[in-house]
Amino acid sequence: MYLCIFLLLFVYQCLASQVQQVPVGPLPQWLALQDDDDPHPKQPGSRVPVPALYHKRYSEQTFIGTHDAVAIRTSENNWSLSGNQYFNVSTQLKAGVRFIQAQGHNDPNGKSEIRMCHFNCALMDGGSLHELLATVKSFLDENPREIVTLMLVNVGPPLEHWARAYYDTGLDIMSYIPAPDKTFGNMKTGDWPTIVEMVETNKRLVSFLDKGADETQVPFLLREFNYMFETSFVIDHSSQFSCEPSRPWYIYGYIPDRLSLVNHFLYASFLGFRYPNASYANTTNGAGFREGELGEHAVRCRSLYERRPNYLLVDFFNEGDVFDVEYGMNAY
Template sequence: MRGSRLHSLLALAATALLSYTQFAAATTSSNNANIPGTRISARQATQQSCNGAPELCGRTYDAVTHMGAHNSAFVRDASTNNSIAGNQYFPATRALDDGLRLLQAQVHPLGDGIELCHSSCALLDAGPLGKWLAGIKTWLEGHPNEVVTLLLVNGDGKKMDAAAFGRVFEAAGLGKYGFVPTNTGAGGKDEWPTLRSMIATNTRLVIFITDIAASDRYPYLLPQFDHVFETPWAVTSPTGFNCTLDRPRTASWAASGPRAAIAAGKLSLMNHFRYNTVGGGSAGLGTIMFPASEDVAATNSPETTAEDASSAGRGTLGAHAERCVGEWAGGKPTFVLVDFYSEGPALATADRLNGVRTTSTSGGGGGGGSAAGDAGGSPSPSPSPSPSRPPVTGGGGGGSSGSSRDSGVAFGLVVFIVGALVML
C-alpha cells in the first residue's frame, strides 16, 4: 500500500516539479522556435497535391507512410508548465500545419464524457475530446486535399464503447468525413482507395480506436487491432528499437509475425519514441516512464546506417525505418509515431520512405503542410482554434536550454523521491 501511494505521488508530482525549470524554457534557441512551413512549388501549383505531394495522389492509402505525433494532445509548453508528461512541443493542429497526417492520443472516461488524459487525468488533462476534435474538423475544412488519420487509445480501466465515441465524433461534425474500408479483396483483406479517391468523396478521415468492437451505427470507427499491428512501444534505450510485432498478440494473423501480418493486408505501425525511467522496484517504488527529450534530435534523425555507421547505436528514426523495411521484405511502415516531431526532422524519414522530394526543411511528402510566406517566416496560421505558437524547447537543435531543463527535471525528481522516502 505504501509503495502504491508513493507511486501515485510520484506520478502527480512529476508535472509540478518541472516548473523548477520554467526559466530555462524562456531562453530556448530561436533556431528551434521557427519551423518553416511547406512551400508550394510552381509545379505543385498547377496540379493536385495530396498530403503534400502530387506523387501521392495516385497511391492507395496503405501504400503511403503517414508520419504521426505520439500523444499529440499532450504538449510540453507554458500552458502545461512544461509538463514532463508532455510528448510534443506543439499542439495537434500545428502538427498538421507542419506536415504530419497522423495524430495519436489517449482518452479516459471523465464523468459522462471522454477526456484527453495522459496516463491519468490527475497527471495531465488536455481537456474534452470533443473540443480537440472540433479543432481538427476546422483544419480539415480548411485543407480539402488532405487525408488525416486519428488513433485513439482507450485508457486503462473502464473502456468506452464505440457508441460513446460515436456520439462525440458526431457532435464534433466529423462523422461525415469518416472513411469505411471494404473487405472485398482476396482473403478478406481491406481494400484501400487512392488518396485522390478519398479526397474526391470527402471521406478524408481514418479513425482507429483501441479496445472497441465494430459498430454498425458508427462504421467509420475502426477497431485498431482488426486493421493495424504495432512494434514495441516501451523502449528505454537507443538500442531498444526493433521491428517485431508487439500488439495485438491474440489475433490469429499475428502469431506468424509482421511479414505474415502485412501479407494478410494489415497495416504496420512503427513506434519510434524513447522513455526515461524513474524508480525500479526498490523501497516499494514502481517504475515511472516519461518522454526522453534530451537526445530527441538524434532519436528523430533521418540518418541511416548507410550514411552514418553509428546511427543504429544511436537509435535514429532513419536506421529504424530501414531495418523494418528490410525485415518486412520491403514492406515499409504505414504509420510512424514519434515524440517531439519537430526535431530530427522526423518528416524527412517519411519523405524518403514515400520517395518524394522534401518541399521544406520540416519535411513534406509524408504529409506536407500549408503554404508559407517568405523564407524564414512563420507558417500560415492554422484555421483551427489552437493556441499561439509556443517556442520549441527540446534538446538537440535547441542547444543548452533543452538539456538544462531536463537536468532540472531529473534534479527535482531526485529531491522528491528522497523527501518521500524520508516521510515514510
C-alpha cells in the same frame, strides 16, 4: 527542503514496489523533476508531399504521427513531464503531421464528455474529444486534398460516447468506411483506396479505436487490430527499437498484409516510472542511420516489411528531422 523531497520519494518508491506491474506513464506531478528546466523547443518543420503518391493507395505511403498528441509541455504547466509534445494538434497538422494518436478517458466529474488525457487525467488533461475532433474538422475543411488518421486509445468510455462526438462535429460524414466484406480482419494493404479516391468522395478521415469498437454499430470507428499491427512501444534504450510485430499478440513471427504502426519514442525513467525523454529527442527523431535514429529504424522496417511502413509515431515531433524521414520513405 531536500530532506522532505527525499522522504517523499522514498515513500512513493515503497508504495510503487507493492505494485506488480510498473506503470508506463509519466511521473506524478509532484515528482515532476525536469531533465531540462527551459527546453527552448525548435519551431516545427514542414511536410513536403510526394506528388506521385497522390494517386497511390493510402496504404502505400508513410505518415508521421504524434504520440499522445494532446499531451503538451508548455511553460504554463512548467514543461510537465506528462507531456509528449511541445505544440498543439492544430500546429501539428499545419506542420505536416497526418496521424494523431491520443487517449480517451471517462470524465472524472462523471460527465459523458470524453477527456483526452495522458495516463491519468489528474496528470495531464488535453481537453475533450469534441475539441480534438473540431480541430481536425477545421483542418480538413481548410485543406480539401488532405487525409488525416486518428488512432484513439480507449481507456474506458463506451462506444456511444465516441460516436456522439463524431456526430456532433460532423466528422462521421467525412469518415472512411471500408466495404462490408473488408471488415473483421479481411482488409489487406491492396484493398485501401487511393488518396485521389478518398479526396473525390470526401472520405478523408480514417479513425481507429484500439478497444470497444463495433463496426456493425459504428462503421466509421475501425477496430485497430483488424487493420494494422504495431511494434513494441516500451523503449528505454535506443538499441531496443524493433520492427517486429508486437500487437496484436496472435501475429507474432510473421509480417501480416496489413497497415504497420512503427512506435519510435524513447522513455527516460525515475524511480521506476517512465516519462517521455525530451533530452534525447533530437537524436531519436534524427534522419540519420545511427542506432536509435528514426531514419535508421524506418529503413530497417521497410526492408523487413518489403514495403513502406505506414505510420511513424514519435514524441516531440518538432525535434530532429521527422519530415525528412517521411519524405525519404515516400520518394524512393
